[in-house]
Amino acid sequence: MNLKKQGTVLLIGRPNVGKSTFLNNLLGTKVAITSPKPQTTRFPIHTEYIDDRGRIIFIDTPGIFGKAPDQMSSKINQSTKDSISDNVDIVIYMVDHTRRRDMEEAKVLGIVRKIAKPKILVINKIDNQERTYLPQYEFLKDEIKDFFEISSIKRKHLKPLLDKIFELLPETKEKIVTGDNVYPLLNVDSKTFIAELIREKVFIMMGEEIPYTSTAIVDEITERTPSLTYIKARILTTDDRYKAMIIGKAGRKIKEIGAYARKEIELAISKRIYLDLKVETDPHWQTTYY
Numbered sequence: 001m002n003l004k005k006q007g008t009v010l011l012i013g014r015p016n017v018g019k020s021t022f023l024n025n026l027l028g029t030k031v032a033i034t035s036p037k038p039q040t041t042r043f044p045i046h047t048e049y050i051d052d053r054g055r056i057i058f059i060d061t062p063g064i065f066g067k068a069p070d071q072m073s074s075k076i077n078q079s080t081k082d083s084i085s086d087n088v089d090i091v092i093y094m095v096d097h098t099r100r101r102d103m104e105e106a107k108v109l110g111i112v113r114k115i116a117k118p119k120i121l122v123i124n125k126i127d128n129q130e131r132t133y134l135p136q137y138e139f140l141k142d143e144i145k146d147f148f149e150i151s152s153i154k155r156k157h158l159k160p161l162l163d164k165i166f167e168l169l170p171e172t173k174e175k176i177v178t179g180d181n182v183y184p185l186l187n188v189d190s191k192t193f194i195a196e197l198i199r200e201k202v203f204i205m206m207g208e209e210i211p212y213t214s215t216a217i218v219d220e221i222t223e224r225t226p227s228l229t230y231i232k233a234r235i236l237t238t239d240d241r242y243k244a245m246i247i248g249k250a251g252r253k254i255k256e257i258g259a260y261a262r263k264e265i266e267l268a269i270s271k272r273i274y275l276d277l278k279v280e281t282d283p284h285w286q287t288t289y290y
């Protein structure tokens with residue numbers, strides 16, 4: 001009997017290189033979610049791809065290298081490294097040739113270099129040839145022998161990449177059920193799931209002082225059209241001072257938190273969402289909601 005392949009692939013890259021788009025388009029609707037755990041900065045969402053060859057578990061890195069305050073970014077980097085050393089079989093390092101290499105890119109590469117696992121370089125957005133900094137990324141091809149130039153949006157060259165992933169993954173004796181209906185959908189207690197996800201983003205973006213004084217509540221989930229879901233949620237915090245911190249200068253922080261949460265929810269439910277997210281002070285939320 002032919003053994004199936006199974007393993008974990010870490011997807012790593014700067015924000016906006018196209019990681020979510022890649023996962024969405026590679027997996028289509030075949031996305032399975034494991035619930036985020038409260039108060040962790042570990043990868044909340046694992047997506048699975050299964051076909052006759054076996055199972056690939058993708059984990060996405062928190063996409064905020066460089067943006068977070070130093071203390072937080074070092075913390076995330078630490079948690080990233082911990083997760084990697086634990087149980088990753090392959091690293092996919094994704095770059096966007098339409099943007100210049102910068103400090104942030106250098107940081108991501110620094111992390112990639114520290115991981116002693118098979119690596120695949122993926123140059124994304126090759127459909128866009130109007131602006132390219134490809135020469136700035138060429139040297140990576142010497143360093144990482146397996147590389148692919150793809151377009152996540154146009155689903156170009158995804159198949160050879162998938163073939164390579166399966167080739168590199170270890171064999172498993174586990175029986176993997178393939179076929180339809182093996183993917184759990186997000187329906188059990190979606191409000192809690194989404195609230196947890198938002199709360200986790202507050203934790204990641206704000207540092208440790210805030211999360212224990214705040215929570216997230218989802219008030220409404222309405223399917224506006226078959227492809228667009230409206231979600232109304234609130235972040236509750238105990239003090240006006242924290243509220244101001246979460247909102248940030250000119251609302252920038254809450255926008256980042258919202259955008260980050262929205263992306264993951266969209267990935268989770270394979271639909272576009274409109275996330276209506278507000279921050280409120282409620283000194284008593286701990287007694288009201290728990």
Ligand code: GDP
Nearest residue numbers: 015016017018019020021063125128151152153
């Ligand atoms: P992430 O932050 O790495 O998850 O990046 P996203 O998946 O959110 O993508 C960031 C932006 O790049 C979005 O506007 C995408 O539509 C765009 N994008 C992603 N993949 C491609 C691609 O293959 N080609 C082009 N032209 N744009 C892409």
